[in-house]
Amino acid sequence: MATVTLWLITISSDQPIHDIATRLSAEGLSVREVLEEIGCITGAADDATVQRLKRVQGVLDIAPDTPMDVGPPGTDETW
Numbered sequence: 001m002a003t004v005t006l007w008l009i010t011i012s013s014d015q016p017i018h019d020i021a022t023r024l025s026a027e028g029l030s031v032r033e034v035l036e037e038i039g040c041i042t043g044a045a046d047d048a049t050v051q052r053l054k055r056v057q058g059v060l061d062i063a064p065d066t067p068m069d070v071g072p073p074g075t076d077e078t079w
Helices: 015-024 047-053
Strands: 002-011 032-035 040-046 059-064
Touching: 002 015, 002 047, 015 032, 015 040, 040 047, 047 059
Parallel strands: none
Antiparallel strands: 002 040, 002 059, 032 040
């Protein structure tokens, strides 16, 4: 069974972000968030689906969505 991973997709600004999100969804991405202000879409997909998503018009980059934590105040470690 394929492993589903969370992805961060950077999109071009020459098309409406919601149109790109619709195309990504049609290719198999389970869209989680459309971050219009920063030109990104987050979602879940397996590796085979990601290969198809890379060919969607308007996609500039796809990277694993890595959780980050700034930690408690006053600590040096952030993740």
